[in-house]
Amino acid sequence: MNEMSKCDDVQELLSAYIDNELADDERRWVGAHLDECTECRATVAALQEAIAAVKSLDDFEVPPELTSNLRGIEPGKRSHAVAPAKRWWASPRVAVFVATGAVAAIALVSLLTLSDVNITGNRGATQEATSPARDKAMPQQSVPAGESLLNASKSEAHDIDSTDLENSAGTEGVLGSGEKTLKDGAVDDELLLRGLPDDKDAHADAWPKILASSKNYTPASIETLAGELHDSSNGLYTVEDAGEKRAAFVDKIVEEVSAQGGEGEKTRSPLNAILDRTKRAALPIYVEKAKFENKACLVIAIKWGFGGGDSRLYKTSLYVTNLSGWTIFHYTSK
Amino acid sequence: MPQDKADLDTVLIKSYLAGDTDAFNELVGKYERPAYNLAYRMVGNAADAADLTQEIFVRLHRNVKTFRGDSAFSTWFYRLATNCCKDWLRKESRRPPTQEIQDTLVADGGAGPSRLYEQSETKALVQKAISALPEEQRMAIVLHDLQGYSYEEIASIAEVPVGTVKSRLSRARLKLAGSLAAIKEQNGRLSV
Numbered sequence: 001m002n003e004m005s006k007c008d009d010v011q012e013l014l015s016a017y018i019d020n021e022l023a024d025d026e027r028r029w030v031g032a033h034l035d036e037c038t039e040c041r042a043t044v045a046a047l048q049e050a051i052a053a054v055k056s057l058d059d060f061e062v063p064p065e066l067t068s069n070l071r072g073i074e075p076g077k078r079s080h081a082v083a084p085a086k087r088w089w090a091s092p093r094v095a096v097f098v099a100t101g102a103v104a105a106i107a108l109v110s111l112l113t114l115s116d117v118n119i120t121g122n123r124g125a126t127q128e129a130t131s132p133a134r135d136k137a138m139p140q141q142s143v144p145a146g147e148s149l150l151n152a153s154k155s156e157a158h159d160i161d162s163t164d165l166e167n168s169a170g171t172e173g174v175l176g177s178g179e180k181t182l183k184d185g186a187v188d189d190e191l192l193l194r195g196l197p198d199d200k201d202a203h204a205d206a207w208p209k210i211l212a213s214s215k216n217y218t219p220a221s222i223e224t225l226a227g228e229l230h231d232s233s234n235g236l237y238t239v240e241d242a243g244e245k246r247a248a249f250v251d252k253i254v255e256e257v258s259a260q261g262g263e264g265e266k267t268r269s270p271l272n273a274i275l276d277r278t279k280r281a282a283l284p285i286y287v288e289k290a291k292f293e294n295k296a297c298l299v300i301a302i303k304w305g306f307g308g309g310d311s312r313l314y315k316t317s318l319y320v321t322n323l324s325g326w327t328i329f330h331y332t333s334k
Numbered sequence: 335m336p337q338d339k340a341d342l343d344t345v346l347i348k349s350y351l352a353g354d355t356d357a358f359n360e361l362v363g364k365y366e367r368p369a370y371n372l373a374y375r376m377v378g379n380a381a382d383a384a385d386l387t388q389e390i391f392v393r394l395h396r397n398v399k400t401f402r403g404d405s406a407f408s409t410w411f412y413r414l415a416t417n418c419c420k421d422w423l424r425k426e427s428r429r430p431p432t433q434e435i436q437d438t439l440v441a442d443g444g445a446g447p448s449r450l451y452e453q454s455e456t457k458a459l460v461q462k463a464i465s466a467l468p469e470e471q472r473m474a475i476v477l478h479d480l481q482g483y484s485y486e487e488i489a490s491i492a493e494v495p496v497g498t499v500k501s502r503l504s505r506a507r508l509k510l511a512g513s514l515a516a517i518k519e520q521n522g523r524l525s526v
Contacts, residue, residue: 015504019478021485046511053460053514054479062370066384070362070391282381 006033010040014047216291217299222320223331229301230316230333233285237303238311242283283313292320343407351399358398362391365408368481369415375476376419378465382426390418405490412483412491416473423469463513471506478503 010033016022017030034041217225286301298321305315316333343364349357369390374383393414401410464472470492477483477491478499485503489496 011508012501012504015507016485016500019485019503021500043508043511046515047507050507050511050514051479053456054464054475054510057375057457057460057480059367060371060374060380060383062366062387063380063384066370066387067366069388070366071359 007037007040010034010037011043014040014044018044018047018051213288213290215288216294217297217320218293222292222299222318225299226301226316226318226331226333229286229318233301233303233316234314235312237283237285237313239313240311242304242313246283285316297321344403347398347401347407358395361394365411366391369411372412372415372476372481373419375461375464375480376469376472377422377426378461382422386419386422389422390415393418409487409490412477413493416477416491419473420469459517460510460514463510463517466513467506467509471502471509474499474502475506475510 010030013022013026013030017027020027022030034044215221282302282304284300285303286299288299289296290299291297292299298319300319300321302317302319303313303315304317305313316331318331320330343361346357346361350361366387370383370387373386373390374380377383377386394411397414401407404410464475467475473492474488477488478485483491485496485499488499492499
């Protein structure tokens with residue numbers, strides 16, 4: 001064996017040599033070689049430094065929300081384990097809990113159920129519109145043709161928490177917008193796009209929304225909504241937006257709740273915490289209080305993920321949670 | 335894994351299967367930290383690590399009744415957890431490869447107390463070098479050098495011969511040594 005190939009053979013054993021995991025004869029052979037080979041001794045030193053570098057890494061603390069969620073696992077609650085058929089949308093990950101959905105939902109539920117938070121709305125001018133033809137599973141719904149509820153008359157306020165979803169067809173609340181979100185003569189297509197900018201150059205002016213609707217989603221129609229949101233928001237938001245708009249989104253909620261006499265600041269921390277932990281560059285684009293298979297739910301869409309030299313957020317996650325904050329469905333786009 | 339701890343795991347599983355849901359939470363308490371850290375080191379960021387950890391425990395919930403005690407529970411659990419990591423990485427491989435690195439860089443650039451990754455630049459670079467390793471080698475490094483499992487235990491977890499573990503560790507460390515040498519060359523002495 002020439003020296004070069006001997007070094008190659010020895011180098012393969014150096015890792016185990018350092019760990020004292022070689023058989024005695026191998027160990028002696030490697031040791032004898034090291035005594036006379038400067039290069040292999042240098043390799044041992046480099047390996048030892050690499051091992052020390054790895055071992056120097058600290059353990060990560062488990063995020064408190066994760067700890068809490070892990071203790072909430074109850075297999076019996078996974079009642080929606082059957083995934084709807086997939087097309088371009090990635091397979092839904094069905095989970096009893098998902099950090100984003102759970103904690104964001106808890107924060108939002110606490111917001112939405114504040115008894116003293118009145119969401120003002122235009123309850124007069126509404127028009128019936130049938131579900132978009134693109135998916136017959138989409139429930140029929142009523143769409144207000146009026147303006148953003150924040151711009152509407154306060155005298156026409158209704159308490160979002162007291163909204164009877166069974167009997168509130170034609171009433172829809174929007175929180176979080178300072179701009180018109182529906183055009184005159186809005187149709188369902190536009191309803192699905194609410195919360196998104198009108199055109200692709202206007203993303204800086206678009207704000208996420210909280211809706212209260214009378215929609216009753218099914219797995220199929222939720223998938224359709226997820227697809228609509230994903231397609232419609234494709235390329236609209238950048239990672240910079242995630243920072244700026246997220247803060248603005250949370251600020252708006254805090255402001256709205258406080259303006260109504262609620263403790264708005266209490267909603268700031270959990271919202272930020274979960275968005276931080278879930279996807280650092282995460283931007284909530286759509287939150288809706290609705291129904292899922294006849295049970296009250298929250299639908300939360302989050303835009304996140306970027307890469308490939310582009311700062312645009314290209315992934316969409318959609319969470320359907322029950323009002324206790326547990327995620328019933330979780331979709332993530334490809 | 336000390337014998338008394340292994341025995342306690344078995345007791346907890348039996349209690350849970352007998353209807354004691356608190357027993358499962360005790361298991362969670364024992365394994366959430368290593369599972370989260372395994373997940374974090376495998377996927378390279380806190381957000382995905384949290385999601386992945388939850389998937390690990392959902393899968394544990396679904397499969398715990400199939401644990402027969404043929405091996406230590408910790409070995410069985412790590413096999414489940416590492417398979418979960420592999421599935422996750424396979425699924426996530428469809429996204430642009432630069433994402434995690436960019437996420438890390440953006441996150442590193444951010445100020446404030448909510449940062450969830452290493453404060454030290456050097457440690458972040460070490461993690462980046464680990465993230466660049468092939469999946470099986472990364473797993474071997476994490477299990478051995480960070481979580482303290484022996485070659486034999488890793489072989490049992492990964493269901494491969496001990497020689498394969500040796501080989502994976504050796505290649506992983508040689509690559510890491512090369513990466514760290516390159517970093518040192520660029521940035522001066524590596525402080526670990």
